[in-house]
């Protein structure tokens with residue numbers, strides 16, 4: 188694949204969406220004031236796709252007002268109508284229609300700036316990646332990378348992955364789930380914000396096909412231990428590792444931006460690979476199936 192996935196973004200023409208801080212040159216930022224009610228990107232992702240009625244009390248992400256470069260703004264305007272998905276909780280998505288092929292679909296939650304996502308999509312064109320984040324600059328960056336590298340197997344979701352899973356994905360519709368370097372929420376009082384919890388796994392299990400792989404990675408060791416504990420305890424998942432521990436880093440997972448930052452700080456990275464078990468046949472059903480007709 189092209190080196191442009193990892194290359195820093197080239198300087199872009201000074202097109203921008205209203206209301207954005209646009210970087211024209213290092214250290215120079217121009218503010219264009221947006222009128223009240225004016226959308227951030229008229230054809231781009233919606234500011235709050237699900238609306239307040241879907242508001243969850245505890246969220247695994249911190250809403251942040253982020254600067255968007257001219258190149259990202261251009262990609263959001265140009266490519267969102269084609270490859271973007273607002274997570275509004277309003278309809279169940281037909282994934283075959285979304286990707287335009289019948290290929291397997293893997294959900295990636297929290298792609299950040301999307302470099303690793305684009306690399307995986309390029310290296311495995313037969314697998315569709317539904318990549319979800321709330322981070323607007325990252326959405327623009329991933330759209331740009333997909334465009335520059337001719338990737339037709341990436342769609343970019345904007346919003347809370349919990350709403351996507353709960354309201355917009357059909358049972359057994361996913362062939363895999365990737366959660367790379369989720370926010371570690373290190374303070375004890377914030378642990379409840381961590382994504383990988385028993386309730387999250389209950390929901391994810393219903394959307395994953397039997398045999399689907401859940402792949403998590405983190406550089407925060409206490410969170411890695413928590414992931415191992417809750418995945419291990421969950422009846423719908425089994426560890427792919429015979430020794431019941433962490434997995435060696437699979438070759439298909441590229442180094443991510445947050446991983447690089449963690450490694451620079453001397454953190455240890457752990458991967459976890461769990462499989463969605465076959466649906467258990469309820470006892471009554473088992474009896475019916477075993478009885479001679």
Ligand SMILES: C[S@@+](CC[C@H](N)C(=O)[O-])C[C@H]1O[C@@H](n2cnc3c(N)ncnc32)[C@H](O)[C@@H]1O
Pocket residue numbers: 247248249296297298299300319320321322346347348349367368369370371382443444445446
């Ligand atoms: C620490 S960053 C890691 C980004 C990337 N995977 C990497 O390794 O560089 C975690 C990302 O997950 C996103 N995130 C957290 N919870 C989310 C949720 N419920 N739905 C969508 N995105 C979420 C955050 O916005 C953030 O961009």
